[in-house]
Amino acid sequence: MEKFKTLTSVPTPLDRTNVDTDQIIPKQFLKRIERTGYEDFLFFDWRQTPNGKPIADFVLNDARFKGSKILVAGKNFACGSSREHAVWALSDYGFRVVIAPTFADIFYSNAGKNGIVLIKLSEEQVDQLLKNAQTIPGYQLTVSLEEQTVKDGRGFEAKFEFDAFRKYCLTEGLDDIGLTLRHAAALDGFEKQHDQAGWLRVR
Amino acid sequence: MSNTPKTLFEKIWEQHVVVEPKGEPTVLYIDLQLVHEVTSAQAFEGLRLAGRKVRRPDRTIATVDHNVPTTIEGRLNITDPIAATQISTLRQNCKEAGIEFYDIDSPKQGVVHVIGPEQGFTKPGMTIVCGDSHTSTHGAFGALAFGVGTSEAEHVLATQTLPQSKAKTFRISVEGELPKGVTAKDIILAIIGEIGTDGATGYAVEYAGSAIRALSMEGRMTVCNMSIEAGARAGMIAPDEKTFAYLKGRPYAPKGADWDKAVEEWKKLPSDAGAKYDRELTIDATKLAPYVSWGTSPGMVAPVTSPVPDPASQKTEIDRKNLAKALEYMGLAAGTDMRTVPVDVVFIGSCTNGRIEDMRAAAKIAKGYKVASTVKAIVVPGSQLVKAEAEKEGLDKIFREAGFEWREPGCSMCLAMNADMLQPGERSASTSNRNFEGRQGRAGRTHLVSPEMAAAAAIKGHFVDIRNWEVKA
Numbered sequence: 001m002e003k004f005k006t007l008t009s010v011p012t013p014l015d016r017t018n019v020d021t022d023q024i025i026p027k028q029f030l031k032r033i034e035r036t037g038y039e040d041f042l043f044f045d046w047r048q049t050p051n052g053k054p055i056a057d058f059v060l061n062d063a064r065f066k067g068s069k070i071l072v073a074g075k076n077f078a079c080g081s082s083r084e085h086a087v088w089a090l091s092d093y094g095f096r097v098v099i100a101p102t103f104a105d106i107f108y109s110n111a112g113k114n115g116i117v118l119i120k121l122s123e124e125q126v127d128q129l130l131k132n133a134q135t136i137p138g139y140q141l142t143v144s145l146e147e148q149t150v151k152d153g154r155g156f157e158a159k160f161e162f163d164a165f166r167k168y169c170l171t172e173g174l175d176d177i178g179l180t181l182r183h184a185a186a187l188d189g190f191e192k193q194h195d196q197a198g199w200l201r202v203r
Numbered sequence: 204m205s206n207t208p209k210t211l212f213e214k215i216w217e218q219h220v221v222v223e224p225k226g227e228p229t230v231l232y233i234d235l236q237l238v239h240e241v242t243s244a245q246a247f248e249g250l251r252l253a254g255r256k257v258r259r260p261d262r263t264i265a266t267v268d269h270n271v272p273t274t275i276e277g278r279l280n281i282t283d284p285i286a287a288t289q290i291s292t293l294r295q296n297c298k299e300a301g302i303e304f305y306d307i308d309s310p311k312q313g314v315v316h317v318i319g320p321e322q323g324f325t326k327p328g329m330t331i332v333c334g335d336s337h338t339s340t341h342g343a344f345g346a347l348a349f350g351v352g353t354s355e356a357e358h359v360l361a362t363q364t365l366p367q368s369k370a371k372t373f374r375i376s377v378e379g380e381l382p383k384g385v386t387a388k389d390i391i392l393a394i395i396g397e398i399g400t401d402g403a404t405g406y407a408v409e410y411a412g413s414a415i416r417a418l419s420m421e422g423r424m425t426v427c428n429m430s431i432e433a434g435a436r437a438g439m440i441a442p443d444e445k446t447f448a449y450l451k452g453r454p455y456a457p458k459g460a461d462w463d464k465a466v467e468e469w470k471k472l473p474s475d476a477g478a479k480y481d482r483e484l485t486i487d488a489t490k491l492a493p494y495v496s497w498g499t500s501p502g503m504v505a506p507v508t509s510p511v512p513d514p515a516s517q518k519t520e521i522d523r524k525n526l527a528k529a530l531e532y533m534g535l536a537a538g539t540d541m542r543t544v545p546v547d548v549v550f551i552g553s554c555t556n557g558r559i560e561d562m563r564a565a566a567k568i569a570k571g572y573k574v575a576s577t578v579k580a581i582v583v584p585g586s587q588l589v590k591a592e593a594e595k596e597g598l599d600k601i602f603r604e605a606g607f608e609w610r611e612p613g614c615s616m617c618l619a620m621n622a623d624m625l626q627p628g629e630r631s632a633s634t635s636n637r638n639f640e641g642r643q644g645r646a647g648r649t650h651l652v653s654p655e656m657a658a659a660a661a662i663k664g665h666f667v668d669i670r671n672w673e674v675k676a
Binding site: 016017018020022023026027028030031032033034035045050074075076079080081082083084087102104105106109110113114163164165176177179180181183186187190191194197198199200201202203 | 218219221222224226227228230232234235241242244245248249253255261262264269270283285286288289292324326327328329334335336350351352353354355357358361362363364366368400401404405431432434436455457461464465468469500502521525528618619620627637639640641642645646
């Protein structure tokens, strides 16, 4: 996993709440067996017409936000299906940070495994960022995971809460399975005992 | 250990803690992982790249459900090469790892959340995961079951554990007797409508109360299934005599003395009197009605007799905008009586409502009637065993005579990964779980309902209030 410390980018304002993972990546792209190559499928139905023509008023088609690494969205972002393809699509497209008031639980886990930083700010703060990104030419945000801050260099400054262990994993780029396997001996011991519990056996 | 009263969730959690490293998430043991074709290929590939093996193939079960065709001809020759590759990849992965696999031609194949319980893999007190958000279905047995992503699925394949932070607990008590025509599906739609699609985010929900106790296991599965639609990490119901009766004699249920011992342990699982929950909510079952979703999220639901809401009635600008966007997508005007809204397609099936009881409920409504000439209606049993049982009971005949198509098991039109999908602008009455934009096909319009409501809509060609239905003998 790529390490994350600080990042400065133009933010992409996605002014919608309850964005579900079916919108982030529609089902027809879940048949692939690869883990990469999902960038063109991100927000597929919102990005282009059924004939493949770009929908001009969708933010991802707005030249101002080209190359953006930060997505700003409304509350309950990425609810619904557990498809990790939603994270892969965001990541392949170039997003490293999503800022929203709240995130759905499974997406929250999936993002952490793929080095995407999810930042919760208040609804007022997110509204402000959505507005600024839309109206201020050349608007930029700087996210520091070390300081746990989001700043725009023109007066917006927000501190955010962040789970200490998740921060450690992201800043060091650590592999989750490797972390668990540090406890291999404890796991072997537990499993031996646990296998005795007949009522919890699969077969 | 103190004698503090504990919840069902806490009891299961404590029995599965492998280690609690300081300042890190708990490493939780997972008893059972269910695997399907769509979210697993990358997990197996990840293992291979890291030189890791499947730790417990015996605690892993696989089947194909999401992208399989639901017609006999379609199954014999899968014409979508990408879908075919995904299926053959799972077949190969299971073979290499020694994982039991219910292939497309197996008499035990079916939707992963239907076959787990019907084979008796799902048991009270277990921790269960699957790369599918509707894994909460298994919570109906008093298991802690939740959906995971592909990386987490890989983690479980490699270690049979998951690093987890403990969820908060939320008890939703549904009290009183359900009125006639009101089902488990209506209970859960009412709950989601009440608390919202993020109302239970961060919580493990325990459903309790006399209305939940009165539900069959199938009904309980329907309720737990849609917990994720309220944002919940898991949904669960304490095991009781109904749970044990359902499990007894299933192929993978304990037998003989092991059964007695298991029941003894399972009986210790229900929450202790006085156990504390982080949040509580009580719903009056006697006030519930048959529900229909009118918007593009499962929280956008109302009783079938309620008019479609007006964006102007919303308090905040963003809510007004969202509601207006949803109505525009759905092609509905504020104030519309849902009972006047015509449907083009009816889908009866899915992990929410694809079990034998759902087939019986829909057949009871359909019996002696004909599907409206303007409607295409399909019934997709949740598994081969559900299909076989329904055929034994003659339900397939009732459906066919009424003009419904009787299909092979799979997820089908719930997520439209196979050929079963809505055309742009088409409107469905669907017993599935999600009415998101494009869920059943691009520009398709989905209305979530119970199996009874779906069957009635197929016959009348528009939504009806099932409470007034005349059942023919």
